């Protein structure tokens with residue numbers, strides 16, 4: 001069955017490692033996303049799987065078959081390009097039928113396939129139009145339909161929604177997932193939009209600079225990021241620098257700058273005296289007016305508020321000068337004024353400790 | 368001082384009236400100097416057609432020659448496409464760094480003036496010392512086959528150049544999409560890449576066809592009196608008239624008849640190629656895919672590249688440069704060497720003709736840029752609307768399409784109405800008419816690549832039109848100006864047909880070479896002091912100078928201080 005296995009694959013462009021010894025298994029019928037900042041090697045990995053570029057070393061398997069020496073037309077993968085790459089000299093309909101035709105299906109068979117996939121993408125009009133005459137959303141549907149019609153069991157999508165406006169994008173992303181599931185396809189979806197990846201994927205691989213940093217379900221990545229980078233890239237995090245002064249069971253006491261001390265879960269069992277970074281998500285925090293002392297509490301003054309529709313975002317200057325952001329629902333709570341003294345509390349188990357990165361914090365979180 | 372001039376230019380350029388005056392001037396010059404004279408010229412002489420209708424024998428010869436022109440042109444252009452496509456593919460897609468050398472080599476037959484090329488081919492294919500030595504008799508005798516080889520040789524680089532350009536601009540994504548949908552490489556090329564670059568394929572075919580129809584000097588050399596095509600026929604009749612073999616009436620009748628048919632038929636054919644080309648679709652070809660799959664992989668690709676390279680080296684490159692051999696031999700004999708550089712004997716006229724050729728080319732290039740630039744802007748920017756631009760764009764091409772000897776004949780008739788016009792001016796007009804379209808086309812294509820946005824952005828930042836031109840348009844297009852100028856220059860140096868037609872006193876370098884070759888080969892009009900060695904050396908030197916000039920121009924572009 002078509003699971004996809006990538007084993008120790010490396011690809012260099014000149015001195016740049018576009019992919020650095022990447023290994024990855026995508027299960028049969030899984031909806032899988034490759035997520036990462038621009039230039040991290042997502043497209044390169046996808047194109048290697050499709051056979052559009054050649055790798056320097058490593059192996060790629062589709063099912064039990066090793067395919068890395070096979071030309072793309074023998075790999076039976078459908079590919080949806082970021083720019084769609086609809087053939088400009090063919091009508092929408094001819095674009096869709098291209099795959100069946102080059103595979104020598106007779107014309108009746110081809111047309112049946114064509115109608116089926118067009119029904120799937122919910123498109124029945126303007127099929128005799130040329131790509132230049134279609135809207136972005138329609139081009140996208142035709143591009144997906146064309147890839148599906150070729151009949152591959154693996155669907156590769158390179159930022160398939162990148163060219164669409166926000167509203168259409170949100171609609172179409174669920175449709176693509178539904179189609180892949182209905183047709184029992186294995187789908188690999190490349191995106192740099194974490195919200196998109198989180199909302200449609202069974203599992204996600206987060207990439208950075210040619211390497212895979214973490215693979216997991218959206219929930220795992222969000223709840224248990226394995227690195228500062230993932231904590232930063234998936235959702236949002238506050239990062240506070242300090243070092244461990246005491247360890248008691250699963251928990252550690254951390255001294256922040258200027259002697260401020262707090263407690264946090266020490267999943268990674270970092271040793272006493274080590275420098276650490278404490279990561280806390282803005283939406284896990286509670287906020288109380290006035291100064292209250294507690295083991296896992298931070299005090300500060302509201303510096304800035306931003307109304308973002310459903311949430312309101314507070315930027316707080318802590319006592320030690322560090323900045324901290326928290327998000328609160330905007331409708332169900334009273335808004336807090338700028339200058340107000342507040343206490344922030346957070347659930348101990350949702351504050352993560354990471355070893356302080358060798359190259360510094362800003363370097364780690366920059367993309 | 369400079370800023371003052373800039374201010375004045377800015378002031379002038381922001382005046383609408385001045386801007387439009389400049390554009391109108393460009394249009395008027397185009398019509399008055401380039402488009403109308405050849406048309407009127409030939410029309411004023413239609414009266415002399417009677418003379419040829421009274422001479423059916425001559426008319427048959429003319430018609431035979433003209434059809435030979437068109438047949439050879441079509442066959443050669445088709446062969447060019449077939450052979451040029453794999454080579455262009457290799458150059459554009461290959462990964463070896465030797466390909467850039469190949470790319471440069473492919474330009475060589477383009478810079479070599481065709482008259483020298485013709486002699487080189489003659490030596491290679493049919494003289495002792497060439498490959499004929501292997502067979503003990505001329506491998507290819509002068510005649511239609513040699514003419515075909517010649518035309519293939521000089522039009523091939525044009526086709527390769529155009530297709531390489533198109534493949535470079537082409538978005539690979541389409542081909543990749545096709546591959547993931549199940550096409551082997553050849554199927555992807557046939558069903559996606561080639562249809563998308565079809566306009567360039569048509570353009571390449573058209574250019575090759577036009578070059579083949581126009582070429583006179585080299586064809587005259589390799590036809591060697593045993594074969595006639597349109598231009599050679601006209602030239603032969605002119606020679607006969609000059610030597611008193613036929614009457615003025617027959618001469619005028621025959622040349623007007625042949626020119627008129629050449630002009631009219633080529634215009635119709637080009638219009639047809641355009642229309643049919645646009646409509647023509649490659650068949651999807653059910654079932655071809657599995658055959659193409661076999662032909663797509665390593666061994667097949669290797670042998671395809673081998674054949675493409677072989678054709679290029681053996682049929683195009685080596686024959687083009689073969690003339691260098693006798694040139695070296697000539698240099699080895701010391702006395703010839705001294706003669707050459709002291710300019711004694713026939714070499715005096717050689718240097719004179721070279722001087723004339725390069726001087727003429729320089730004048731024509733400068734004029735071409737000055738007159739062509741506003742026209743290019745006009746076409747690219749659609750200043751007077753889409754329709755006017757479209758019409759101008761089509762009209763511009765006419766001088767390329769019309770066989771140059773016919774154009775020359777017609778121009779001669781037109782300007783002979785104004786007596787006392789120096790022959791040099793006549794040559795300038797003729798060369799300008801023939802080269803102008805090349806410059807305008809390469810320039811307007813470059814202008815179209817600058818988006819209006821860029822210009823408008825510059826304007827919103829407070830730039831006046833002339834400053835916009837100086838700071839935005841010029842830096843981006845200067846290389847196109849230069850490459851346009853190179854084409855104009857080399858075309859002018861190489862031009863034989865129209866030159867033969869308009870000039871009787873002045874001899875440009877290619878005309879001189881044609882005359883020298885005739886003297887050596889046919890003994891028709893022997894020139895004392897000219898022998899195989901001198902001709903070889905003359906051709907070799909001409910090629911050498913063309914190279915040096917090309918090299919200088921390339922260096923200039925590299926440095927960017929145009």
Ligand SMILES: Nc1ncnc2c1ncn2[C@@H]1O[C@H](COP(=O)(O)OP(=O)(O)OP(=O)(O)O)[C@@H](O)[C@H]1O
Nearest residue numbers: 013016017018037038039040041042043044045192
């Ligand atoms: N053809 C190429 N030549 C040279 N370098 C390349 C080429 N293609 C990609 N790279 C480099 O490889 C790295 C990975 O590129 P890739 O296109 O895979 O990134 P990406 O994750 O898809 O980014 P984006 O989100 O911007 O599309 C980048 O550093 C890029 O500059």
Ligand SMILES: [Mg+2]
Nearest residue numbers: 042043044158
């Ligand atoms: Mg990408």
